[in-house]
Amino acid sequence: MKPRKLRFGVLGVGRIGKIHIENLVNRIPGAEVAALSDVAAAELEAVATRFGIERTFGDYRGLLDLPEVDAVAICSPTNLHYQMIVDAAARGKQIFCEKPIDLSIEKVQAAIEEVGRRGVQMMVGFNRRFDPNFLKVRETIAGGLVGQPHVLRITSRDPAPPPEPYIRASGGLFLDMTIHDFDMARYLMGSEVTEVYARAAVLVDPVFATAGDWDTAVITLTFENGAYAVIDNSRKAVYGYDQRVEMFGSEGMVTVTNNTPDTHILCDGVGIHTALPLNFFLERYAESYLREMRAFVDAVENRTPVPVGGGDGLKAALMALAARKSALENRPVKLAEIYQGVTPACPVS
């Protein structure tokens, strides 16, 4: 007998929602999408039609009431995440939630506790862990090929700033953009961060200053294992999406270059020219979005722990808040200053 597929309800059919829907519908044989919800009715219907999904709901609670829905993918704006998590957990749904869980540490913590109480799993969408490049770096480190980690370097630059309304609602550079790098740093280092020092500036566009935000940052992380990481961010790299990491250790170094649309090399009378990086996250991380959702489906089906849990979301958010405080006060800030509570167990893999 053919095994029953895992049935998803997707909450939010915007840019990131569509990615997950397409992957669930077309690329993950063990899953299917049973229902969608969104407050934007026209877009909701368009997406439902495109992917042949019958059930749609303007109010996500209707979707959650469907008994045939096993799991939800929460792809709504950040400020809705918390309530959706709580409601989904109350109905026993397995939860995949986009990052960040919430801009407030208290709500993140509460969401984690609620999920734990209800006995469901919650995976957080740090998709980059599933990117083939970074995965290979992680495996190389975990395999001992660079020895003891000493210095991690992460460069993460967007091709262009987001629109102003996005900036204002984003929670700021550290919670919106660097949070991926904070998670990556923990993931690659295999150790927890104890202290953050951040320098930030507005060098790209004054709109960031008027929004009380920054567009450029360099951050130093200190880890429990004695190693350091340096992260540098920019909201605008004219040459495209720049996503590199490099781990240096006692026995070697592993790094990755950017991905490109092709491998051509043109030599002319002026120089040697190659392709720019893939422009932005939809192209660059297409594979990682697919792999993370597969990992969630596998974990739910096999009743194994999800590879990226609520505790990971909490840790990254703490680092972001520490970085903001550090940048504002120009001094190193310990994570313990931000949060004294007991963080849930989420051993770095």
Add this chain to the structure above:
Amino acid sequence: MKPRKLRFGVLGVGRIGKIHIENLVNRIPGAEVAALSDVAAAELEAVATRFGIERTFGDYRGLLDLPEVDAVAICSPTNLHYQMIVDAAARGKQIFCEKPIDLSIEKVQAAIEEVGRRGVQMMVGFNRRFDPNFLKVRETIAGGLVGQPHVLRITSRDPAPPPEPYIRASGGLFLDMTIHDFDMARYLMGSEVTEVYARAAVLVDPVFATAGDWDTAVITLTFENGAYAVIDNSRKAVYGYDQRVEMFGSEGMVTVTNNTPDTHILCDGVGIHTALPLNFFLERYAESYLREMRAFVDAVENRTPVPVGGGDGLKAALMALAARKSALENRPVKLAEIYQGVTPACPVS
């Protein structure tokens, strides 16, 4: 009203058939697969179930009799291509046929004529033209960035030899493997080949000698535009699938490197190490298979000429036969020696 999708029947559900089925089902919104045929009943049912296709036929003629089938993808062994083409054309189906059309020039020519007489289109599966790397090379040349072409170099090496039965049925190195490179040479050069000189040897595995075949070759092509190409082939590159081209011209040179599963670079006490190429054509040309089928669907829907026609299949086959004759006689062979007929119009793009 939603436009009607182009309905495909796929003839043959082996390795290459499955690729086309998956692309048609999951990745090409304007197409669907209405029916499958194959003589291997168990595999046929397995594939039909996996992709949710209802109609299956042990005899492809049953499939061809379905009036709702608009187009066929012929993915059967080469020796069946000719009859399937003739039968499909007789029923007015649009035809996508895997390469080579046939091992006999006469049958290739007859198939082309039959298709023309029936007023249907036939596209030949030279998928590499749709690979992002080679497409970029073609665009670079067509855009004049390397000036007048002078010398083209193509390296094409498989990771491992096929099994002996495959070798014996393959038509030999030039018709089975180099045929892709012959088409690529015409495609990139934008000029027709007039003469072929081929040297071939058995250096990889004596099984090729017992099959009357070779595993290693170097080929020189002379073009109408006065330029040359050199192709080198091997049935076994231990480091994986090696697929490179390089065009040198009066104003520059354009080349491509192989594609890899990731971009990692590991530096240790011994050296600097990077990933091997993607291992074989299923991974390496995944994107080109998708793009070629999209191009076929688009051409049929828009009633425009298919981008790779029967004439292209004929030209590549002529080159392969000339190469075989050249290798056997160790002398340059003009294409006119192989075929004096009027080749159908297929201007090199």
Add this chain to the structure above:
Amino acid sequence: MKPRKLRFGVLGVGRIGKIHIENLVNRIPGAEVAALSDVAAAELEAVATRFGIERTFGDYRGLLDLPEVDAVAICSPTNLHYQMIVDAAARGKQIFCEKPIDLSIEKVQAAIEEVGRRGVQMMVGFNRRFDPNFLKVRETIAGGLVGQPHVLRITSRDPAPPPEPYIRASGGLFLDMTIHDFDMARYLMGSEVTEVYARAAVLVDPVFATAGDWDTAVITLTFENGAYAVIDNSRKAVYGYDQRVEMFGSEGMVTVTNNTPDTHILCDGVGIHTALPLNFFLERYAESYLREMRAFVDAVENRTPVPVGGGDGLKAALMALAARKSALENRPVKLAEIYQGVTPACPVS
């Protein structure tokens, strides 16, 4: 009439002295070496014989008394630099001095003043400015090709730690090793540093801890122009001498890779392998040592300012001292904390 060559006396015939002697003797037609001094008599004679230099002195003051000596190259241990500079200036000799000028800011300042009073020039041996890679980066930035500088990244790792006596006399990681990177940062940024934040640790070898030193550091620099730099250092990279810089700006990014002894690429069944970087500074910076000495000779002959002056040496030393203070106190340190005096004019080129 053939122009008279610039006559050098070289003070110190150790590792770095020999480099300068060989370049002056064999590669710089406008210069010659008239005399050598060193306290190690046997080595002094061996070097004099090897290069055919007739005059040698155990006491450098004898050398300075030679009226035919136009210029000196001070290649002695750091603690002797100051007195040699003062004595050479008093005799009107043009001065090339290896870095650092001295471990004490006061003596550096005094040496600069003395040189100025005597009307001679003093060039400091920040040879890396003359390396073809870094020079190209500087030209690219100066030519506006990366726009306004935003973030500079410097990675500087030695292949292996120096012997313990060297460590103890070195002045520590920041004054001995990072000082090159501090100068490079000013040189590439074209702006002065206002603040330094440094994190340092002993991760490579406990001998550094017993010497009151560190072997690993990450440093954040803040510049007057609002940009940042991050430097990371290690005393031991098992894969060899790692010397890279990367400038990111509003219009682009420029970076360099390491130099290798050859460009070979080996593909085998395991991976793709290339050569390790040139192992250490004698090989890596052979060209820059030659070019810096040529630049000194040219400046003296043409009576133009030397390209790297005493003020540059002072600035780099101030950054090193600020970094040490920062690492010890774990807080950002402004350069003004270290030195309130008027630094001599040395506009960043």
Add this chain to the structure above:
Amino acid sequence: MKPRKLRFGVLGVGRIGKIHIENLVNRIPGAEVAALSDVAAAELEAVATRFGIERTFGDYRGLLDLPEVDAVAICSPTNLHYQMIVDAAARGKQIFCEKPIDLSIEKVQAAIEEVGRRGVQMMVGFNRRFDPNFLKVRETIAGGLVGQPHVLRITSRDPAPPPEPYIRASGGLFLDMTIHDFDMARYLMGSEVTEVYARAAVLVDPVFATAGDWDTAVITLTFENGAYAVIDNSRKAVYGYDQRVEMFGSEGMVTVTNNTPDTHILCDGVGIHTALPLNFFLERYAESYLREMRAFVDAVENRTPVPVGGGDGLKAALMALAARKSALENRPVKLAEIYQGVTPACPVS
């Protein structure tokens, strides 16, 4: 007691002569230049003055009469090589001779015999064997890392054509330019060539046609070991001097990229840009000229066989003549067609 240096007389002070003089004077401690000869008096004096060489001769026989001269470097036009070799051998001088020895196989053979009869050594200036890149390729092959050689690819393109008088005196593309690649093919393959097939055309500049020469060629070589090589040449690559080789074998592949003046990478809004190759042979092969002369000096001093002998010069010339014949007649030509004599023993290293 200091060992006596090997005393050279250099015959011909043109472009290549100056390279050898500078290396002998400045970079090879075991050698010195005792005398120069050239028919161009003014240039002769200029070079003698520049390098401090006292003895000069308008007629090289005067130089050869100097008893203190141990060895000669023959750097004159090709048509003078033969007589100079014979005369130098008659006086017992050790001989370094630039390539080609002569354009006539008979004279090459006669020169080799004369040298043998006189008991002196003759090294031929195939300097590329001493290039670090190609040397590494050779070592990789010799070390078995690519297994049994199957296919060798050599690309050799000049940045710009030589002036017309040079072309007319050069002996043609194969004897002037490809001869280096022919020697490289033998050197890397470690096996002798049995047959040559060459295609050649005038695609760069009609001046080559008026001189009875070609500017573009592709050549297939067949080796005794069953392997093949393909060489492609052009007299004009707008992007600079293109010098690459690639050996493919049963266990892997080794290749090299071109050398560049720096390793910078510029990313801007248009693409990623790197430096063009070093422009021409003086820069590109500076190191190989030095190393080959050191090897000659070492061989003479140690009374060991020179690493590149007269037989190597003969073999390369035979290949060039076979290539010319092949290109003219458009058919493969066996080396045995060109020369039936017993070639002197010169086992491929």
